[in-house]
Amino acid sequence: MLILGIETSCDETSAAVVENGRNVLSCVIASSKRDFEYRGGVIPEDAARKQLEVMLPVIEKALSDAQCDVAAIDAIAVTVGPGLLGSLLVGTTTARALSVLWNKLLIPVHHTLGHLSSTWLVDNSPSPLKDGSGAGATFPILTLSVSGGHSDLWMRTSHTTGTLLGSTRDDAAGEAFDKGAVMLGLPYPGGPALAALAELGDEKAYQFPLPLQEQHGMDFSFSGLKTSLKYMLRDLGDRIGNLSVRQSIAASYQLAICRHLVSSLENAVQNFPECTEIHIVGGVSANSKLRMMAAELAQRHGITARWPSKLVYCTDNGAMIAAAGYFYLSNNPEALNASFKTSATFSLSMTNS
Numbered sequence: 380m381l382i383l384g385i386e387t388s389c390d391e392t393s394a395a396v397v398e399n400g401r402n403v404l405s406c407v408i409a410s411s412k413r414d415f416e417y418r419g420g421v422i423p424e425d426a427a428r429k430q431l432e433v434m435l436p437v438i439e440k441a442l443s444d445a446q447c448d449v450a451a452i453d454a455i456a457v458t459v460g461p462g463l464l465g466s467l468l469v470g471t472t473t474a475r476a477l478s479v480l481w482n483k484l485l486i487p488v489h490h491t492l493g494h495l496s497s498t499w500l501v502d503n504s505p506s507p508l509k510d511g512s513g514a515g516a517t518f519p520i521l522t523l524s525v526s527g528g529h530s531d532l533w534m535r536t537s538h539t540t541g542t543l544l545g546s547t548r549d550d551a552a553g554e555a556f557d558k559g560a561v562m563l564g565l566p567y568p569g570g571p572a573l574a575a576l577a578e579l580g581d582e583k584a585y586q587f588p589l590p591l592q593e594q595h596g597m598d599f600s601f602s603g604l605k606t607s608l609k610y611m612l613r614d615l616g617d618r619i620g621n622l623s624v625r626q627s628i629a630a631s632y633q634l635a636i637c638r639h640l641v642s643s644l645e646n647a648v649q650n651f652p653e654c655t656e657i658h659i660v661g662g663v664s665a666n667s668k669l670r671m672m673a674a675e676l677a678q679r680h681g682i683t684a685r686w687p688s689k690l691v692y693c694t695d696n697g698a699m700i701a702a703a704g705y706f707y708l709s710n711n712p713e714a715l716n717a718s719f720k721t722s723a724t725f726s727l728s729m730t731n732s
């Protein structure tokens with residue numbers, strides 16, 4: 380089955396053609412991030428205006444890169460939320476129109492289900508791929524999904540079923556990176572910039588308190604870390620002008636975020652010994668420190684750690700939406716062409732079976 384995936388939930392406009400939920404034939408991503416580099420974050424109206432301009436050319440390029448005629452596409456999967464409403468509407472309106480014009484099935488996809496599906500993506504496989512369970516990975520799987528909009532820990536029993544074990548009580552992990560980066564005068568998006576600054580720093584130089592230590596379960600909280608950083612920078616005064624101080628602050632702050640994420644993940648690993656895999660997905664899964672710590676955790680417990688095969692599949696992209704559309708449709712055939720609403724905020728509900 381060939382699915383055209385469309386993703387426009389934030390400042391990216393992406394379209395991809397994916398075969399059977401895994402084999403990526405093309406993935407085109409246009410981003411307006413550069414416009415927001417020194418504005419502290421995305422300006423929603425500006426992002427949506429840019430997306431209107433590039434949506435159709437991005438889809439055309441995805442089809443031509445995949446060397447795929449419109450006639451060969453079986454369905455269109457589109458992100459229906461959560462995200463920036465104007466941006467989401469560019470994607471869903473386009474998908475609705477094309478599905479009527481081209482007479483294609485339409486699959487509404489929750490953005491987070493897209494991230495959860497991203498670990499299965501493989502580029503241009505020469506041989507047919509089995510779905511996730513045949514790819515060497517076996518459910519149940521513990522998945523840490525960490526982006527600029529959410530931080531969730533799932534125990535997944537299949538591609539589309541599972542239980543939410545914990546989520547953030549305030550900021551998302553990506554937001555903690557982004558807001559910390561703003562305090563350090565780094566460009567948006569802060570995650571990659573802060574990680575780059577941290578590379579040469581001493582991560583043990585500054586101490587940040589581990590959040591939620593009193594009632595440690597599987598939830599997350601990042602607002603305390605952000606406040607600690609604020610006061611640390613204030614107390615450092617002029618010394619913050621020194622590059623090695625800034626590098627060490629960034630490294631220590633990054634370590635604190637990753638420690639908090641991995642400590643909840645470790646609690647989950649201990650509570651669910653039947654899970655022999657941990658996956659990390661979402662924009663923050665691009666972070667090398669987090670990957671290293673997740674790999675160490677997996678090794679300590681004799682299990683496997685996985686993340687998306689390419690950095691572009693960590694951050695927002697159309698391929699993960701096409702994959703999620705495929706898995707969602709396989710498990711919920713009734714969802715096909717069902718009416719849906721585009722929504723800025725709604726939770727991913729997965730039944731537990």
Ligand code: KG4
Pocket residue numbers: 389525526527528529552553554556557568569570571574661662663664665666667693694695
């Ligand atoms: O999944 P994503 O592209 O968009 C949302 O759904 O939010 O995630 C974007 C987030 C941003 O907060 C960005 O700073 C963060 O992912 N991010 C990173 C890295 N690359 C992206 N955070 C830490 N380290 C990175 N290397």
Ligand code: ZN
Pocket residue numbers: 490494526527661662694695
């Ligand atoms: Zn995302």
